[in-house]
Amino acid sequence: MDLPVVEVHKHGVWLLAKNVDQYIHRILVEEDAKSPDDTDKVLYGASSEAGKKLYRKGDFAESQIANLDSYLLKKVGLFPDVLERKVMRHFDDGDPVSALVTGEFYTKKGLFPGFGRPYVFNAKILLRVGRISEAKDAARVALKSPWWTLGCAYQEVADIAQWEDEQIEYIREKVTEEGRQEDLKKGKEPVQVALDEAAFLLDLASIEGSWDECLERVAECYKEAGLLEIAKFILYGD
Template sequence: MSSLFTPFSALPLRHTRATVSCCSSGHVSFIKEVAVTEPPTHLHHLLKVLQTRGETIISPGAKQGLIPLAIPLSKDSSGSVTALLRWPTAPPGYDILVRSFLVTLNYMLFEFNLLLSKNRLDMPVVEVWRSGVRLIARNVDEYIHRILVQEDAQEMSELYIASAEAGEKLYKKGAFAESQIDNLDVYVLKKVGLFPDVLEKKVLRHFDEGDHVSAMVTGEFYTRKDLFPGFGRPFVYYANILQKVGRDSEAKEAARVALKSPWWTLGCPYEEVASIAQWEDEQIEFIREKVSDEGRFEDLKKGKDPIQVALDVAAFLLDLASIEGTWSESLHHIAKCYEEAGLKDMSNFILYTDDK
C-alpha cells in the first residue's frame, strides 16, 4: 500500500521523564512579540502536557532548518517536532488575505480569506517535517482534549493532572467510559473534534471491512472546504482512495486539487502527488519562472498590484523550498517579499532564529 495512504501517527501516549523544565512564558512572549499574533489561551497547559508525556520543550526560536512559518513547541525522542503554524496575514485594509497561499496555480480559495478576516481560524498544531507540516489538530484546545480522552481510556491520570484547569474545562474525567462508546476514535470524532489521522484510520477500517462506498464517502467528507482550510493533505488522501478503487481519472483530478494548495501542506513528498496528478516538471518550471525578476516584471506589466505580486512570489518560494528542502536558503528572499508587501512583522518573524 502506498505510503501516501498510511495515516501518520499523531498521538503517541508516552510517560517518560522530560529533559527540561517547562516554561511557557517564552513561547507566549515570542508569539506576541515576534510572531505578532495572539497566543492560544491554553498554550501553557499544552506545554505542560507535552512535557509530562516525555517530550522536550524547545525554544520557539529554534527554527533552523524548519519551515519558517512554524513556532516549535516540543521534540520527542525520535526527533519529531510539534509546533504551532503561524499563517501569514495581509496588511490592514487590504482586502485579499493570505493571498500568498491562494494564488499559485489557481489556488482554491477554501473561503480562507473569510475565515481569517473573522478571526475564526486558530493556530493549528502541526508536526514539522522536511517538506513542510502535517496537521495534528486544528487548535490547541482540541489537541489537549484528545490527549486527555486517550489517557482516560487507558485509566491513567498524569496528563489530566498536568493540564490543570484547562483539563477540567475541556474534559470531564470518566466521560469516555460513561458514554458507552466502544471505539475511542468514534468518541473523538463525536465529542472532541475532527482530526486528519482519525479520519484516515476510519477510511482504512472501511476498506478492511470491504465497504468501499463508506470509505469513499468518508474520504469525500474529509475534503470539505470548511474542515481543514488551507491544507492539501485531505485531497491527497482522497486521491489515493479513488486510485485504490480503480477510479484513476477522478484520482488525477483530486491530486491536482491537492496541488493547488500550498505544497508544504501535502503531508508527503510533492513528487508522489504529482505522479497521481500526471504533472511533469513543467509546473515546477512555471513557478521558477514566476519568482524570477523577469516573471515579476511580466506580472507588473500586466497591471497586477505590486503587493499582490510580492505575496505571490512568497508563496511560490515556499512551494519550491518544500520540494527541495532548502528552507534556510530561501528565508531572506521570502522575508523580502513580505516586507515589500507591507508585512514587516511577518518578514521579521520569517527571519528570526535563536542563533541571531
C-alpha cells in the same frame, strides 16, 4: 481567528488540530484512555483549569463509545489522521463503499480550508479502487493548494495527477526578477507580487525540503508586503 496546530515535516506541515483548544482536548482524552486510573495524568495536571474546562477525567470510559477514534470524532472534533484511519478500517472490514464515502467527506469544503492533504488522500483511495480518472482529478485539485500542505512529497501527487515538470518551471520563472517585473507591468500590486513570490518559494522548497535556503527571501517578501511581524517570526531562531 483560530490558528491551526501543525507539525513540521520534510515536505511541509501536517495538520494536528484546527485550533489549540481542540489539540489540548484531544491529548487529554488520549492520556485518559491510555491510563484510566489516576496515575500518569501528567498532561491533565499541567493543563490546570484550562484542561478541566475542555475535558472531564473519566468521560471517555463512561461514554462507552467503542474506540478512541470514534470518541474523538464525536466529542472533540475532526482530525485528518483520525479520518484517514477510519477510511482504512473500512477497507480492512471489506467495506470499500463506506471507505469512499468517508474519503469524499474528508474533502468537504470548509472542513480543512487551505490544506491539500484531504484531496491527496482521496486521490490515493480512488486509485486503490481503480478509479484512475477521478484520482487524477482529485490530485490536481490538491495541487491547487500550497504544496507544503499535501502531507507527502510533491512528486507522489504529481504522478497521480499525471503532471510533468511544467508547473515547477512556471513557478521557478515567477520567482525571478524578470517574473516579478512582468507581473508589475501587467498591473499587479507590488504587495501581491511579494506575497505571491513568498508562496511560490515555499512551494518550491517543499519539493526538496530545502526550507533554510529560502527563509531570508521569504521573510524579505513579507517585509515588502508590510507584514513585519510575520517576517520577524520567520527569521526567529532558538
